[in-house]
Amino acid sequence: MSKRPLILITNDDGITAPGIRTLIAVMKTIGDVIVVAPDSPQSGMGHAITVNATLHLDKVKIEGDDTEYSCSGTPADCVKLAVREILKKKPDICVSGINHGSNSSINVIYSGTMSAALEAGIEGIPAIGFSLLDYNWNANFEHCKSYVKTITEQVLEHGLPDGVVLNVNLPNVSKAEIKGIKICRQARANWVEEFDKRTNPMGREYYWLAGKFVNEDNGEDTDEWALANNYVSVVPVQFDLTAHHTIQQLNTWNLND
């Protein structure tokens, strides 16, 4: 690109999270940025949109004199509002994150970070979700910067295949330990829930969702393998969920007797 690209930045940990602050710093070295992010943490929101409530959008200043937009809705809402109401045009790219915590393998399904990227992708905007494998609010994002920059620049240079956005996860190790960037497939993994059942002071029972992550996939081409071996994982993610390879088989069923 000859002119500076317009970069839309959002996340799901909320507009004040250190992860998005790092992402903004990196993006400012690449282009002009616009920040539209949730006013509070939205983790685990999946691809939620706000259909039964109203949305607020406030201009805020968080660092220096830059105007940013704080939104009462979900990450997907932020992208929709940014494109339609604030920019009134499509940005050159949308980046989401850097999430505090993994969005690798099956976590992509539950991820607000990735839902923002998918929402942008559905609108035809090249998009990337970035996540660091550290859930701490005070996680160190310093080693992420060069990888985030490289991947974003490559997407700006090449574009993305039609109907695809990128899910990038970064291992929580020092920069010296990172072996490089790897294109991967989503590992077959899931969460085995262990609900923590408690009783509140009024005597009513309630649950906390907890659980153990189980990777069932031995493949060395997966994001889980890459991350366990200190690579940055990049999974191309599509929003056509059709299992095309199963259509022939399902057409043998007796559905119309």
Place this chain on the structure above:
Amino acid sequence: MSKRPLILITNDDGITAPGIRTLIAVMKTIGDVIVVAPDSPQSGMGHAITVNATLHLDKVKIEGDDTEYSCSGTPADCVKLAVREILKKKPDICVSGINHGSNSSINVIYSGTMSAALEAGIEGIPAIGFSLLDYNWNANFEHCKSYVKTITEQVLEHGLPDGVVLNVNLPNVSKAEIKGIKICRQARANWVEEFDKRTNPMGREYYWLAGKFVNEDNGEDTDEWALANNYVSVVPVQFDLTAHHTIQQLNTWNLND
């Protein structure tokens, strides 16, 4: 199956919605049912899970003497709680719906109905989401019954391909007009948002999310085509979101220079 199958029923419109009441009536003709559904409408929740709040689960009686479970969480939470805390085993099948409104094409991404089915699929449980193309609370579900029954019985007989759940949408026409059941792919379509900007009594601006559905896909093998032509659409949906066909292309990029 020689013995009666155990059927987990949930939805995203809430446990009292007419759609789930119809689904329960049909499932009782097939097997033994357990109902675990949200205590309030969850439309547009996508694949949200409740990670930052507690969950309540209440035994309720809504019709006759059957005990059902009302949950404060999302449809995905309902499936997790049903399997781990109530049944303490996997049901033979999970059905979600019947949703009041379409979950065809790109709507699958935003759908709480389908997120429950996907959650069950991730747990290895055969699962189907059903939706009727009528958003009204008092929609007529009568013509859905025989199709819901046929599709559920076929899934119980054949099982489902690994990693796949079904997204079933039913046209809002009389039974006489329905031409049959069609296996389809997800149409390429999206929503063009038109935010409705208003001012509240305190003078603060807010937005309602509104929009127009645009089907860009001329294919006659899509769910949108099937529904427009009075077929019941069945799309096999997968939770491996990897765009496998793009990995070779992405591997030509200069990511590790």
